Amino acid sequence: MIIFSSAVAGCDRISIERKAVNLARKNGRRLEIINLIDEMVKVANETNPYINPKNLPNLDIENIKVLKDHTLQRIKERVKEDPKKDYIIDGHMSFWWREGPLNIMNSKDMKVLNPTFFISVVNDPRSINNNLHKKKSWEDKAIDEYQIALWSELEAYTTDLISNSVGKRNYIIGAREDPRTLFELIYKGYKPKAYISYSIEHRKSNYEGLERFIEKIRRYLIVFNPKSVDIDAYKISADERLKNLIFNQTVRRDFHLVDQSDITIVYMSDLVYSSGVDGERMHAHFSGKKVLLYFPFERYSPFTPYFVDKMYKSEKELIEEIKRLAKVYSEGKRI
Secondary structure, rough: OOOEEOOOOOOOOHHHHHHHHHHHHHHOOOOEEEEEEHHHHHHHOOOOOOOOOHHHHHHHHHHHHHHHHHHHHHHHHHHOOOOEEEEEEEOOOOOOOOOEEEEEHHHHHHHHHOOOOOEEEEEEEHHHHHHHHHHHHOOOOOOOOHEEEEEEHHHHHHHHHHHHHOOOOOEEEEEEOHHHHHHHHHHHOOEEEEEEEEEOOOOOHHHHHHHHHHHHOOOOEEOOOOOOOOHHHHOOHHHHHHHHHHHHHHHHHHHHHHHOEEEEEEEEOOOOOOOHHHHHHHHHHHOOEEEEEEEOOOOOOOOOOOOOOEOOHHHHHHHHHHHHHHHHHHHHOOO
């Protein structure tokens, strides 16, 4: 099995991927990470010892494409040599070079690798920027958080286009996501996928209860959590242009998380208004996805149950329904 992992430089995808590798090892699976850029440099060094990750984008684009093609063939041969091992191929769909994108991958490349699915690992621009400052290959590059945000969305958008063109799914995964989500996407595809929707702003005093609930439902579901990407720093940003970009990207990203899920679970343990929760449950509803609402209160508006399939006052009853849906899904039926 091959999973193609797309991300911008500095997003720290290696952290969640290494944790997934460790989980695989503990479960008797062999999972290996191959970095496409490192492999391209190795191939280039066979004829030019001066090429490194720092100056690789300086090559003529046609030379980069030839180098990439040779590298992909090498990786394909390596995979064939050990069919009992699974691989995560780390790559970029593009470089951000001289304040603009430099295209790297295309549909033809993916037909060579034939990944089972794609992932786009995303992080907030500030964390990415801090990570880039620590990388020697980026120490003399001028790139700001606005450009990082543009590159990040371009990378995920391009991965969507290419994955769709080869008939495969692209899953967005936050860099701070629980590594079990990635591990289970690879090895437990029989479990339904769920997006957990809740008010991030107003739940800071009761996250423990929410986290306990998420831990319980992980037994039956592959969970995508919106807090896996932190945008708190931008809520008080003085840079309105950057702030608006991050906010709009957050909405598009969370809608993508809904779209890649089978179920949206709305967890409302507080009587507070959340435009995010409202938007997400309506997006899920209008997309034909199943929407379950936890709402432990007696009084509610006519609009509260309108955009959901069923409303639950009890966590226990909701979890019983989740167990039932997981069983139905594992039998190959629609939920």
